[in-house]
Amino acid sequence: MSSPIRPFATYRNRTELIDNVADLWWTVNDVSKEIIFELHAKTTGWIALGIAAVDGVTENADMAIGWIDAHGRLHFEDRYAVGFTLPVKDSTTQDWFGLQGREENSWTAIQFKRALNTTDSMDVPIESGMNILLFAYGLIDPNPDITYHENRRIMRELPLWKP
Template sequence: MKDADIGVGWIDETGSIYIQDRYAFANGRPMVDNTTIDWFALQGREVSGWTAIQFKRLLDTCDIMDVPIKSGTNHLIFAYGLTDPSPSGPTGEISYHKNRRGSRALSLQSYADSPSEDTFAGLDYFDFRLNNYVVPSVETTYHCKIYKAPSNYSMKRHAIGHKIIVDSANEDLVHHILMYECHPTAQFDDNNLPDDLCDAIHRQTALCVHNVAILWDVGSDYMVALPEEAGYPVGGDFPIKYYMVNIHYNNPNRLSDRTDSSGLRLYIGKELRQYDLGVLALGTKPSPAALAIPPKVERFIVDSYCSATATMNFPKEGITVISAIPHIHMPGMF
């Protein structure tokens, strides 16, 4: 809770709504922020023990005791008590929440204006989705499934956008969704495509783990439209015939009653565009030999370098980068 910007809200017996602006300088009771008041209650209600409060706050208040709300992923904490602050009013003092607490990583502000689904109305599309997959009751699960490219495109077509589909009931579990291209030499039994924990089928999918075509993680946009001059090639003579979708489930409470049908949808344009879209992945492998962070260090910088062979196939005029998606887990910063 240290360095957390906190809003404390409640509704008293008269139906009056209160919200306090607080800040935690340490892992203890957060102090009231008396520099400026930046949290404002709009409306709320309390029914059968459930309390809901709608409030507003500027994205960046320029207050040193407030944390800016940034684009993409924001790490949120939450907690609740069983009694209202005492005395009930703007100066009420809060009690310790004990183990009634939790955290979530949520996208509170998009990096850009995402397109609406209407943008792709009337277009053909295909889905790569799970079908009521039973999420294991363990903290971390990586599930992988191979999908065959649609066979109904005899000529190359361009996907011009995609939609990430996360079951609304499982938004707290789905951490990322990746779509890999399988190497053109990869072969599978189309009647029994690999579908299991990633570690369990890693030998079968060894040719499907190097080139990420679509990446979504918590904080990314669900809808993506590609630039008008480029499309992602599908079908026809495009050599990629199989794809692997990797879904990471983060289940810290080890829930055992969840089924999931998350995945992704690709929208197919009516005409080919000028350029084929490709993917360039840069980074460091998360292995002890490649990435070893010493214990008890406050800051550790990782530098990655590419050899000349990594860019040997680039055209002389260079390449155009249309988007970038950094991905690292909680201890890291870009």
């Protein structure tokens, strides 16, 4: 793991999404059927994690996007990608919840959670076994909206939980 920021909590799982750029930790609570993520990225701009319905496709992807403003406040949004365009704000219910965040040493760290299955039509259920994760980041905070990530993105398939 490359982040110089200590995680907010202890997690069951972790992976380095991009060497020296992005780290992800997560734990599933089997009782509440929620997953808690912590995402660190080497940027002082926005960071995003998403769940895709189909490998290689950002269409119909459920996205969480967050950033820390100049006053140290966490901003966090539930969004939905309809394709290779700016993800729109989820117009049904807000199901991703930012818990805490901070910036240190040119890195951003955000802890957030979501139900495994929200039953929201603009969300993708987090299934047992392999899930398709999307990660992207921007170099600046939204003003007023997020900037295009250009090549600062990846797609990874990971086993997030087993019942």
